[in-house]
Amino acid sequence: MADLSCKIAGIDSLNPFWLASAPPTDKKYNVVRAFEAGWGGVVWKTLGIDPPVVNVSSRYGAHHDQNRRLLGINNIELISDRPLATNLQEIRECRKEYPDHVIIGSMMAPIEERAWKDLAQQIAESGVHGLELNLGCPHGMCERGMGSAIGQVPEMVEQVTRWVKDAVDIPVFTKLTPNITNILWSAEAALKGGADAVSLINTVNSIISVDIDNMVPEPVVDGKGTHGGYCGSAVKPIALNMVAEIARTPETRDLEISGIGGITTWKDAVEFMALGSNAVQVCTAAMIYGFRVVDDLIDGMSQWMDDKGYTSVEQFTRAAVPQVSDWNELNMNFDTKAVINPDNCIECGRCHIACEDTSHQAITMTDKPEGGRLFEVVDEECVGCNLCYHICPVPDCITMEPVKTDKPPMTWPEHPLNPMRVAAE
Amino acid sequence: MTTLQAKQASKSGAVHGGAGHNDADDGFSDLHPAYSTLQAMAESNRCLYCYDAPCVTACPTSIDIPSFIRKISTGNPDGAAKTILSANIMGGTCARACPTEVLCEEACVRNVAEDTAVEIGSLQRYAVDHLMARDLPHPFKRAPKTGKTIAVVGAGPAGLSCAHRAAMLGHDVVVFEAKPKPGGLNEYGLAAYKMTNDFAQREVEFLLGIGGIEIEYNKALGKDINLADLKAKYDAVFVGVGLGSTNDLGLKGEDFPGVDDAINFIEKLRQTEPKSDMPVGNNVIVIGGGNTAIDAAVQAKRLGAEEVTLVYRRGPENMSATEFEQDLAKTNGVVVRYWAKPVAIKANGKLMGMEFEKTELDASGKLVGTGETFEVRADQILKAIGQKIKTDDLAGMEITGGKIVVDKNYQTTAPGVFAGGDCIKSGEDLTVQSVEDGKQAAIAIDAFLKTA
Numbered sequence: 001m002a003d004l005s006c007k008i009a010g011i012d013s014l015n016p017f018w019l020a021s022a023p024p025t026d027k028k029y030n031v032v033r034a035f036e037a038g039w040g041g042v043v044w045k046t047l048g049i050d051p052p053v054v055n056v057s058s059r060y061g062a063h064h065d066q067n068r069r070l071l072g073i074n075n076i077e078l079i080s081d082r083p084l085a086t087n088l089q090e091i092r093e094c095r096k097e098y099p100d101h102v103i104i105g106s107m108m109a110p111i112e113e114r115a116w117k118d119l120a121q122q123i124a125e126s127g128v129h130g131l132e133l134n135l136g137c138p139h140g141m142c143e144r145g146m147g148s149a150i151g152q153v154p155e156m157v158e159q160v161t162r163w164v165k166d167a168v169d170i171p172v173f174t175k176l177t178p179n180i181t182n183i184l185w186s187a188e189a190a191l192k193g194g195a196d197a198v199s200l201i202n203t204v205n206s207i208i209s210v211d212i213d214n215m216v217p218e219p220v221v222d223g224k225g226t227h228g229g230y231c232g233s234a235v236k237p238i239a240l241n242m243v244a245e246i247a248r249t250p251e252t253r254d255l256e257i258s259g260i261g262g263i264t265t266w267k268d269a270v271e272f273m274a275l276g277s278n279a280v281q282v283c284t285a286a287m288i289y290g291f292r293v294v295d296d297l298i299d300g301m302s303q304w305m306d307d308k309g310y311t312s313v314e315q316f317t318r319a320a321v322p323q324v325s326d327w328n329e330l331n332m333n334f335d336t337k338a339v340i341n342p343d344n345c346i347e348c349g350r351c352h353i354a355c356e357d358t359s360h361q362a363i364t365m366t367d368k369p370e371g372g373r374l375f376e377v378v379d380e381e382c383v384g385c386n387l388c389y390h391i392c393p394v395p396d397c398i399t400m401e402p403v404k405t406d407k408p409p410m411t412w413p414e415h416p417l418n419p420m421r422v423a424a425e
Numbered sequence: 426m427t428t429l430q431a432k433q434a435s436k437s438g439a440v441h442g443g444a445g446h447n448d449a450d451d452g453f454s455d456l457h458p459a460y461s462t463l464q465a466m467a468e469s470n471r472c473l474y475c476y477d478a479p480c481v482t483a484c485p486t487s488i489d490i491p492s493f494i495r496k497i498s499t500g501n502p503d504g505a506a507k508t509i510l511s512a513n514i515m516g517g518t519c520a521r522a523c524p525t526e527v528l529c530e531e532a533c534v535r536n537v538a539e540d541t542a543v544e545i546g547s548l549q550r551y552a553v554d555h556l557m558a559r560d561l562p563h564p565f566k567r568a569p570k571t572g573k574t575i576a577v578v579g580a581g582p583a584g585l586s587c588a589h590r591a592a593m594l595g596h597d598v599v600v601f602e603a604k605p606k607p608g609g610l611n612e613y614g615l616a617a618y619k620m621t622n623d624f625a626q627r628e629v630e631f632l633l634g635i636g637g638i639e640i641e642y643n644k645a646l647g648k649d650i651n652l653a654d655l656k657a658k659y660d661a662v663f664v665g666v667g668l669g670s671t672n673d674l675g676l677k678g679e680d681f682p683g684v685d686d687a688i689n690f691i692e693k694l695r696q697t698e699p700k701s702d703m704p705v706g707n708n709v710i711v712i713g714g715g716n717t718a719i720d721a722a723v724q725a726k727r728l729g730a731e732e733v734t735l736v737y738r739r740g741p742e743n744m745s746a747t748e749f750e751q752d753l754a755k756t757n758g759v760v761v762r763y764w765a766k767p768v769a770i771k772a773n774g775k776l777m778g779m780e781f782e783k784t785e786l787d788a789s790g791k792l793v794g795t796g797e798t799f800e801v802r803a804d805q806i807l808k809a810i811g812q813k814i815k816t817d818d819l820a821g822m823e824i825t826g827g828k829i830v831v832d833k834n835y836q837t838t839a840p841g842v843f844a845g846g847d848c849i850k851s852g853e854d855l856t857v858q859s860v861e862d863g864k865q866a867a868i869a870i871d872a873f874l875k876t877a
């Protein structure tokens with residue numbers, strides 16, 4: 001079995017799988033169960049200054065598919081609603097009982113130097129391996145000037161990171177909010193403030209659904225609803241892009257990244273790491289399936305590593321980053337066409353109607369002499385858009401085959417039809 | 426057979442297969458229990474929403490199956506029901522009675538993809554039942570009145586479907602029915618465990634909700650009314666009389682007490698409540714290879730007959746009963762004997778049994794007796810060897826091969842007289858085909874009246 005141990009921000013971990021700061025890490029009871037289940041580390045539920053916050057009921061909304069599988073949830077919960085001293089005491093106990101497992105203390109405070117420094121020092125003294133600064137919570141806390149209210153202003157991100165770096169000598173992770181226009185601005189700010197790593201993403205601002213019987217956004221709190229933080233597999237594409245942007249941009253590429261957002265399977269985790277994450281955190285998948293999902297994360301990743309011949313996670317970490325490029329760098333002379341394997345085709349006709357109604361009229365439907373229907377790609381019309389390939393319910397029935405062309409690669413800036421090119425000459 | 430059906434079939438077999446049970450009513454609860462919302466959700470999500478879907482082509486009424494299933498999956502079952510009923514106003518009965526395994530479900534692409542069709546029949550029932558349970562106003566509106574009136578003979582699926590569509594197109598309809606109740610074989614023929622809770626009558630009531638349809642009961646064509654009068658009094662006539670009489674074995678003693686048509690047996694059973702009041706023999710022989718034979722055999726067994734033997738003159742592959750129906754007989758403990766034909770009825774004051782001769786195919790492929798005989802004990806014999814039209818009622822219309830001849834517009838050789846259902850040769854003799862015939866005939870009549 002492949003070695004899954006890894007290092008992030010100088011912290012050694014048994015494996016790259018940590019539980020993100022959230023209800024699953026809110027107390028010793030959960031954390032013990034998580035470690036027993038195999039998680040390499042936890043980021044403790046965000047701690048704040050006493051008196052503890054008060055939460056509402058209810059707290060979660062859901063985005064289901066039609067089979068009632070959860071694609072994503074949103075929540076209007078705040079940070080830990082237990083006294084700071086209780087949390088710190090339990091962290092101490094967990095550190096002692098599980099010395100090989102990582103515990104990171106997540107924290108948040110009002111935008112005051114003293115508040116951040118005091119809280120950071122108190123948490124550090126409990127023995128945590130590092131601190132994570134929660135600058136992302138998009139509901140409740142931001143209205144009190146915390147969470148995303150800080151995370152959305154690069155100067156404040158830098159300031160807060162520096163305060164904490166100055167106050168403690170353990171690694172500091174700055175956790176970023178996706179609710180901004182450009183993730184690079186906050187990543188750069190964290191870097192300037194001295195962060196050892198960035199964690200991303202926190203939840204995406206959202207209204208997840210509306211109770212159309214009562215005309216209230218969900219979750220409903222006594223007849224009213226509010227926006228909340230969206231997470232789970234539905235946000236993975238958003239998170240992956242942000243991780244990749246940080247990893248491939250010269251100014252931020254030296255930041256280490258704790259990848260978060262929708263990680264549900266081992267393959268999700270590999271993708272996050274391939275695009276720049278040194279390790280990953282999981283919240284919603286554990287909330288939906290329990291801590292036992294770590295079994296697939298560990299087992300699936302190591303099986304895959306064995307198959308590929310990787311012996312350490314560093315060997316594939318960031319491996320996909322060089323292939324992430326700007327649109328302007330893509331080869332305009334590259335061409336693919338859909339190919340339908342008639343032996344696998346079950347004749348559902350979905351590729352035909354999708355292409356016919358909404359794309360390029362490149363899939364014909366004809367009656368076969370022996371009965372049944374034949375679906376064929378008209379090469380001249382097919383632009384290789386992938387729509388049919390994604391729609392086909394049968395795996396490997398439609399493949400996208402590169403077209404052999406003698407044309408040399410050509411980017412848009414070089415393209416004869418680009419008016420800007422002409423202007424530049 | 427789909428897995429769900431197999432499961433249910435074997436379940437009912439286990440419960441009712443034992444000899445001599447006296448809990449007869451229990452044997453006539455739903456063959457396929459209705460879907461819960463959760464089941465309907467799960468199953469509807471298996472549908473791939475095919476384009477120009479093969480299941481639609483396979484349904485004689487061409488219900489837009491992918492659309493109705495999608496509506497179920499988005500939480501719009503009443504909309505789904507309207508999609509079904511707009512093509513097939515008896516979608517509720519068809520959902521219960523269609524041999525889906527050789528119709529829509531046989532064509533489903535999921536058979537190729539994963540060996541199990543989407544359970545279209547069960548989903549159809551879920552949607553239609555949902556709408557009917559809500560007691561809403563009738564879902565379809567009538568077109569402005571045309572002032573034309575149409576006479577429909579027979580209140581079976583063909584007649585009622587024709588009446589409904591004609592009423593929808595703005596015509597007024599009078600239905601003449603020989604029996605005291607409407608529904609035709611929906612009421613008198615379909616197996617009791619397919620049509621529980623008086624569904625046939627509830628459906629007729631629902632269908633009549635469109636308005637503009639009157640039914641006159643106990644009015645038989647050829648007895649109480651005649652075609653010439655109808656033609657004179659109405660702008661068009663539709664004949665949907667089904668198949669009124671049954672074939673005989675041509676043996677001595679066929680009128681002996683205890684020897685009966687399977688159809689009569691089923692009809693009596695359908696009209697008996699509680700079912701345990703229905704008398705049944707201890708040793709029952711059913712002769713035939715169609716669904717009627719299976720229905721009679723299974724119901725005799727469920728009524729408590731100790732031994733039910735179904736005898737068919739050819740092999741299982743030649744039976745017109747579907748594989749699902751054949752399995753249903755076996756899981757219900759019916760003994761099936763192939764390759765034998767009845768040669769004599771044995772009676773000695775009372776019915777004793779029947780003598781059979783084994784059969785085979787000769788070199789030219791013709792079915793012949795082998796000369797070897799055997800006897801089966803019986804105190805009840807049910808004949809299910811086919812039905813035929815009662816010709817004496819239908820003077821003036823050309824009949825070929827035992828069926829009324831119609832052109833492609835369902836018009837008989839008597840001008841202005843249309844026909845459909847079992848009494849014509851359209852497709853298989855099935856409820857769903859009769860509904861389609863009635864619907865298409867109404868559309869043809871509408872066109873006929875516009876040019877007339």
Ligand SMILES: Cc1cc2nc3c(=O)[nH]c(=O)nc-3n(C[C@H](O)[C@H](O)[C@H](O)COP(=O)(O)OP(=O)(O)OC[C@H]3O[C@@H](n4cnc5c(N)ncnc54)[C@H](O)[C@@H]3O)c2cc1C
Nearest residue numbers: 579581582583603609610645646667846847854855856859
């Ligand atoms: C035992 C049995 C089981 C069956 N099981 C199934 C099944 O599971 N699934 C399936 O799809 N199909 C089944 N069928 C076939 C199905 O019932 C018929 O195809 C369908 O009912 C035919 O409809 P119809 O309207 O043509 O005739 P019918 O249903 O026979 O209706 C004819 C109507 O006309 C009336 N009538 C007859 N003569 C006159 C007259 N002279 N004057 C006035 N009224 C008259 C009758 O009383 C009756 O109401 C079964 C048939 C039988 C016999």
Ligand SMILES: Cc1cc2nc3c(=O)[nH]c(=O)nc-3n(C[C@H](O)[C@H](O)[C@H](O)COP(=O)(O)O)c2cc1C
Nearest residue numbers: 020021022046075134202231232261262282283284
């Ligand atoms: C109920 C709930 C509470 C959360 N609370 C916190 C928190 O206190 N601090 C924090 O940094 N992130 C919090 N998060 C965000 C998660 O740590 C994580 O960043 C986010 O859910 C995305 O990851 P996922 O898609 O794996 O869930 C919370 C998430 C949920 C669902």
Ligand code: SF4
Nearest residue numbers: 345346348349351392
């Ligand atoms: S979507 Fe796939 S299975 Fe369906 S018709 Fe097209 S190629 Fe065949």
Ligand code: SF4
Nearest residue numbers: 484519523528529546
């Ligand atoms: S009417 Fe019968 S054949 Fe048509 S879709 Fe419904 S169950 Fe299938």
Ligand code: SF4
Nearest residue numbers: 472473475480533534
């Ligand atoms: S063939 Fe099957 S999967 Fe396709 S639309 Fe019909 S029921 Fe759905």
